Amino acid sequence: MTQNSAESELDLRGVLCPLNFVHIKIKLEEMNSGDVLEVLLDDGEPMRNVPKSLKQEGHRILRVAPEDGHYRLLIQVAE
Amino acid sequence: MESSQSSMEGLKAELRKESRRLKLNFDELKSGGFIKQTQKDLFTVRLRCPGGRVTADKMRTAAAIADKYGRGEVHITVRQSVEVPYVNYIHFDAVAEELRAVNWSVASCGARVRVPTACAGCSYNPNGLVDTQGICAEVDRRYFGTPTGHHKFKMSFSGCPIDCFRTREMDLGFQGMVEPKLLEDLCNGCQLCVKGCEDKALRMEGDLPVRDDSLCVGCGDCVKVCPVDAMVVARRGWLARVGGRHGKHPLFAYEVANFLTDDQVYALIETTVDWYRHHGEGRERIGAVIGRIGLNTYLDDVVRPLGVEIVAQADQRRKYWAGGNLYDSK
Ligand code: SF4
Ligand code: SF4
Numbered sequence: 007m008t009q010n011s012a013e014s015e016l017d018l019r020g021v022l023c024p025l026n027f028v029h030i031k032i033k034l035e036e037m038n039s040g041d042v043l044e045v046l047l048d049d050g051e052p053m054r055n056v057p058k059s060l061k062q063e064g065h066r067i068l069r070v071a072p073e074d075g076h077y078r079l080l081i082q083v084a085e
Numbered sequence: 086m087e088s089s090q091s092s093m094e095g096l097k098a099e100l101r102k103e104s105r106r107l108k109l110n111f112d113e114l115k116s117g118g119f120i121k122q123t124q125k126d127l128f129t130v131r132l133r134c135p136g137g138r139v140t141a142d143k144m145r146t147a148a149a150i151a152d153k154y155g156r157g158e159v160h161i162t163v164r165q166s167v168e169v170p171y172v173n174y175i176h177f178d179a180v181a182e183e184l185r186a187v188n189w190s191v192a193s194c195g196a197r198v199r200v201p202t203a204c205a206g207c208s209y210n211p212n213g214l215v216d217t218q219g220i221c222a223e224v225d226r227r228y229f230g231t232p233t234g235h236h237k238f239k240m241s242f243s244g245c246p247i248d249c250f251r252t253r254e255m256d257l258g259f260q261g262m263v264e265p266k267l268l269e270d271l272c273n274g275c276q277l278c279v280k281g282c283e284d285k286a287l288r289m290e291g292d293l294p295v296r297d298d299s300l301c302v303g304c305g306d307c308v309k310v311c312p313v314d315a316m317v318v319a320r321r322g323w324l325a326r327v328g329g330r331h332g333k334h335p336l337f338a339y340e341v342a343n344f345l346t347d348d349q350v351y352a353l354i355e356t357t358v359d360w361y362r363h364h365g366e367g368r369e370r371i372g373a374v375i376g377r378i379g380l381n382t383y384l385d386d387v388v389r390p391l392g393v394e395i396v397a398q399a400d401q402r403r404k405y406w407a408g409g410n411l412y413d414s415k
């Protein structure tokens with residue numbers, strides 16, 4: 007596995023806070039530590055809140071890539 | 086006849102005993118905390134709950150007092166106290182006894198330093214930057230009940246600039262703040278910090294975030310979001326505000342010092358209460374004193390001598406702007 011190949015994907019465009027974070031949490035719990043989840047997140051509130059909450063729970067954001075009106079995040083499940 | 090005479094004597098003796106007992110209590114309870122109600126003979130017993138933190142043990146005592154001497158209910162005040170209403174004054178002694186048993190006492194009222202309030206701060210609130218509960222307990226231990234000679238003196242502690250404990254409305258308010266610093270070598274340019282800063286104090290210059298201190302309120306969100314810990318805390322401390330109040334004619338406090346340590350907070354409280362005692366007239370709150378003789382006098386007399394990081398210029402306060410319906414009395 008390379009850092010940039012995701013085991014799972016979640017498209018959270020249009021999903022509001024904090025529901026977007028809850029979706030991610032549920033997904034991350036199904037995955038193994040070290041796995042990578044790819045997430046599409048809206049700009050604005052979601053980009054302000056979700057990355058902070060993920061860091062608080064010990065997950066790692068490996069990459070943030072801007073796309074058309076949203077962002078693609080690679081999240082590595084906490085050890 | 087004779088028996089009624091002797092029972093009258095007995096009653097008088099009982100009353101004398103009772104009043105001696107009550108007098109003793111009134112002395113002991115002079116600091117206030119027993120507040121007269123609308124109803125004859127009934128008082129509200131305000132309990133001392135610094136930072137709104139009360140052990141389960143004390144809560145059980147409050148409940149027992151409410152059951153035995155009140156009406157089986159307590160009131161949670163806006164300043165985080167537990168009050169037991171509808172207590173007849175003849176029970177003061179018994180109430181004080183029950184409180185002593187759990188090492189508790191009533192709060193103060195009148196022209197004194199009141200019980201300080203505080204949020205949960207960094208102990209479990211994700212926004213918290215500082216230990217609000219710790220310092221609140223210590224400030225209560227040191228300064229609770231100190232007479233001011235003029236009017237009440239209220240203090241509060243907020244863990245971050247969201248300021249749930251309204252430090253702007255206090256005679257003295259302290260709010261946690263951090264100064265973020267970028268470790269350029271670690272930064273990957275992801276911009277999450279820029280997105281995370283509600284005050285637009287960060288912008289990208291090339292591949293690196295740059296901070297504008299004239300906009301940064303010290304909330305630490307950029308540090309909390311940075312996935313590689315490239316944005317770190319350079320300094321952490323208390324922002325001090327003075328001269329606020331609510332009431333019929335509210336005043337918003339002035340920011341007067343940045344990044345105070347706990348010891349500097351204690352020093353500022355002591356010198357500020359002293360200054361207020363000397364310069365206040367009648368029942369003025371400290372905000373009115375500052376309005377009358379000028380913020381600069383306060384800064385020169387109290388803040389400068391402490392050698393702390395002073396906030397002396399109006400521009401330094403602009404980033405803490407407030408809006409809404411701010412009346413002008415003139
Ligand atoms: S002031 Fe900040 S730390 Fe305190 S309760 Fe509010 S958000 Fe939490
Ligand atoms: S501390 Fe808060 S206001 Fe200052 S740059 Fe960071 S996020 Fe922005």
Ligand code: SF4
Binds near residue numbers: 267274275277310314
């Ligand atoms: S969040 Fe961290 S890594 Fe990303 S741009 Fe800001 S300082 Fe750099």
